[in-house]
Amino acid sequence: MIDNEEQSLTKxxxxxxxxxxxxxxxxxxxxxxxSGIFSELAQLRKANNKQIRKAARAKKHLDVIILDLWIAANYSDNPWRMISLNRNDYTKDTRYRKLYLKYDLFKGVLYNLIALGYIEIKKGFFDRSKGEGFQTRIKASDxxxxxxxxxxxxxxxxxETPEEEIIIKKDENKKVIDYVDNKITNQMRENLQKYNxxxxxxxIGTDGINLRYKYDPTCITVKRVFNADDFGGRFYNGFWMNMPKEDRRKLTINGEEVGELDYSALHPRIAYALKGILLNEDPYTIEGCDRAEVKKAFLVLFNCExxxxxxxxxxSESHIKNAKPLLQKIEQKHEAISDYFFTPSFGMYLQRNDAWLAEYIINRLTNKxxxxxxxxxxxxxxKKYESELRSAMEDIFYNTFSIKPIIK
Known part of the structure; x- marks a missing residue:
């Protein structure tokens, strides 16, 4: 039991x-x-014969720490936050680190809050011989x-805080890396700033949705993330993106009910469209097979070697026991596109295209x-804009693949 708890905490x-x-x-x-907590902090320092210098700025650091840890504890499935205790990280901005916090003020307030029992901490470390480390984590105490x-x-x-980078590049290990801006990235950023x-x-109304411990409704802006060898850049960060469909239906936009349209079986239809074939039937329906399992397995085929x-x-990932016969049935039913299977570069092509489709749709509607x-x-x-959305989705798909999509 302890081992399981430790593994869970580590994760x-x-x-x-x-x-x-x-x-x-x-x-x-x-x-x-x-302010009450800040007064406690001041009393703690006084008892230790210390003063709070730059009190207004120190208070601002306290506010930042407590507000975000409260949100993490109440509107996230993970109450911990990652912080740096390396002074160098506070002395200059990089593309992805625009902390705006001051190291001495931040560290002083943080350790006072720990001493008062208001914050729990898991100290980080760095092993120079292995080149490995773990950055410090903190969370609000009970x-x-x-x-x-x-x-x-x-x-x-x-x-007053600086804007975060919204065009993000990651390497094959999912770590963020720097890049040189060009006309394309500058235009993407400009479009995304307008959208945000x-x-x-x-x-974006959330009445009727249980947000606690699941969704942070303050995450209302979006970033684009480009993984290694990915020139598409999918959209992430909006709190609604992790919601199941039944919760998304309860959202409101400016007080109005919402409608959601999606491309039916987008990746298989793109594959068929590239062959000049209009796929009218549901590609995930195969006699004798569970549709949900077919869908999970189907999408794997494009990305495996x-x-x-x-x-x-x-x-391993979908926990489907009859994987081999299921795979054979999918290949038989979709022989027309079987040469795209087991081609990771094609899987990446599909992901790039769904990002480009989304980019066009978002930009077109944002401009309106x-x-x-x-x-x-x-x-x-x-709901009143569903026809505008449908038109944008149909136009970009047809202009790209010369075949009409199925939208539901």
């Missing part, structure tokens, strides 16, 4: 995201609570959470002032 710590430094609140009841009565709707973005500006002005690789992946929430190959808009 959670590894998946922790960085502390979000852009939080603030102007809501008096919440500011009173934060003592702190019991003290706070916050309202998520009263937490906003601090306009529209999202910030949009009221061999049948053996596909079978092992289907078994219509807020559109992407979920990879599906899109959410206020």
């Amino acid at each position: 959670v710590l590894q998946e922790a995201i960085p502390l979000q430094v852009h939080r603030k609140t102007n809501y008096p009841p919440m500011n009173e609570q934060l 003592k702190l959470l019991a003290l706070l009565e916050f309202d998520i709707t009263k937490i906003e973005r601090d306009p 500006s529209l999202l910030r002005k949009t009221n 061999s049948p053996e690789h596909a079978i092992n992946t289907i078994r 002032g219509i807020a559109c929430l992407p979920v990879h190959d599906s899109f959410i808009v206020a």
